[in-house]
Amino acid sequence: MSPPKKLGILLSGRGSNFEAIADSIQSGRLAAEIAIVISNRADAAGLDSARRRGLNAVLIPSKGRVREEHDAEVVSALQQAGVDLVCLAGYMRLLSPAFVRAFPHRILNIHPSLLPAFAGVDAHKQAIEYGVKVSGCTVHFVDEHLDQGPIILQKIVPVLESDDDHSLAARILEQEHIAYSEAIGMVLSGEYEVQGRRVVRRQRSVEAR
Numbered sequence: 001m002s003p004p005k006k007l008g009i010l011l012s013g014r015g016s017n018f019e020a021i022a023d024s025i026q027s028g029r030l031a032a033e034i035a036i037v038i039s040n041r042a043d044a045a046g047l048d049s050a051r052r053r054g055l056n057a058v059l060i061p062s063k064g065r066v067r068e069e070h071d072a073e074v075v076s077a078l079q080q081a082g083v084d085l086v087c088l089a090g091y092m093r094l095l096s097p098a099f100v101r102a103f104p105h106r107i108l109n110i111h112p113s114l115l116p117a118f119a120g121v122d123a124h125k126q127a128i129e130y131g132v133k134v135s136g137c138t139v140h141f142v143d144e145h146l147d148q149g150p151i152i153l154q155k156i157v158p159v160l161e162s163d164d165d166h167s168l169a170a171r172i173l174e175q176e177h178i179a180y181s182e183a184i185g186m187v188l189s190g191e192y193e194v195q196g197r198r199v200v201r202r203q204r205s206v207e208a209r
């Protein structure tokens with residue numbers, strides 16, 4: 001059997017998506033290993049959580065630094081840890097082109113809306129204010145543009161008349177926690193092709209099963 005694929009997780013805050021991924025691995029639902037967790041913020045709760053779990057948790061502060069220099073340091077830490085896939089989990093920074101080029105179609109992000117609707121910050125507030133009846137979450141490959149790479153998976157969440165951005169965020173978050181591990185599993189399986197903007201699932205051949 002081949003060794004488990006290595007994930008690098010990047011986060012800036014609470015880290016609930018990171019925890020959901022770690023839980024999926026621990027329970028055997030996702031065949032992978034978290035090789036490194038990197039935060040750009042010292043006060044990220046996700047960083048503490050990674051330390052408590054005994055993971056390789058690293059702080060690489062971004063405040064006041066030139067993006068390219070900070071990114072180069074992050075890329076080097078990810079490469080040293082030997083990661084196969086980079087997962088942005090509430091990492092609130094745009095990646096430089098050099099970062100994206102270092103991991104072609106190997107960086108995933110999760111966003112709390114049905115992209116291309118409501119990209120950027122305050123996605124839930126944008127959805128409520130626009131008056132949409134459904135929203136959800138999107139896991140996508142990261143390219144050089146904000147929230148724009150090819151879409152791997154989306155989950156739909158109804159927007160209720162009683163919703164405010166907090167209640168909507170809470171229900172979308174439940175789906176994010178399911179969606180991210182599912183998307184990582186699919187990408188690690190290699191059973192897909194990126195055709196332009198479309199991520200198309202490929203059936204495994206009978207011999208490979």
Ligand code: GAR
Nearest residue numbers: 013014015016017089090110111112
């Ligand atoms: C999540 O809702 C994630 O979708 C969002 O930040 C939150 C992080 O929560 N990401 C973005 O808005 C990226 N554009 P977490 O720290 O508990 O995983």
